[in-house]
Amino acid sequence: MKEFSIIDHFFKQRSYQRKDVLIGIGDDCAVGKVAKGQNIAITTDTLVKGVHYPHDTSARAIAHKAVAVNLSDLAAMGAEPAWISLSLAMPESDPAWLEEFSLGLQEISEYYSIQLIGGDTVQGPLTVTITAQGFIPEGQALTRSDAKPGDALYVTGTIGDAGLGLDVVQNKLRIPVQFHETICDRLNYPTPRVLVGTMLRRVASACIDISDGLLADLQHILDASSCGALINIDKLPLSQAMLESVDAEASLNYGLTAGDDYELLFCVPEDKIANMERALLNANTAFTCIGQMTGQAGKLEMQFNKQPFVFSGKGFEHFSG
Ligand SMILES: [Mg+2]
16 A cells, blocks of 8 residues: 555544644645644654564554553643644554554544644554644643642552553563453553643642653652652552552552553642642542652652651663563
């Protein structure tokens, strides 16, 4: 199949349509309309086979994850996702793979009402790059840099599950069969916290999505905000599947260092906590206070049941091989 027919058949015909796209796939550029009073947020992420996902990952999962990781970055800034473009390198044009990939792309696009507005396909080792654009009301972008000492530190959902899933799909570990699907879905089909991100706009002082692991990503907030943090390790939100699959030490290791969860980690000043909690409860989103920000720039302290806790592990780095 030629590039133009691939784009037309698999991508253009299947793209979700938005009213703010004036010109979509088919011209030299896409043209979109930004509503008055809105700023535009832009992010891009590349997934490389064998680096960002295991070799036998399904095309549907790859499509989902490539979009989801970008939407997670938009969520971390409080942006509402709108448009995506795709740059796809593949060794050969494989219609069965493209069919599954484009259906995965269509599925997540429809779910989040985002339109694929452009694309490029080239021959090369399998590599998927998505660029995503979203909107934020003027001046309301969440950043990593406004946390203050005394702010409470929260995380959504449960953490460490995707890292556990990676070890399961790589056959490094066996877990009870009833948790297998849930845990592998956390790795292959991450849920970007899009709604929560928009709800945090006026209440969070700083926010980041957990892509590289709780400790590694928290450090980015500490550095950008010139703050420290105290985490209560006994408060880490770990899933039932995690707790029943591995021992306590391993579960803490996953929770603190495993990447790919795409939960949000955020700081909230004391006078905004009640508003934040009400909003997230209404959105039916689980969230946990795991500690607070402190005054010593860059310093991360941990406690377990109020006793000092020393952790020697290190943050997640993209696996290889
Ligand atoms: Mg990020």
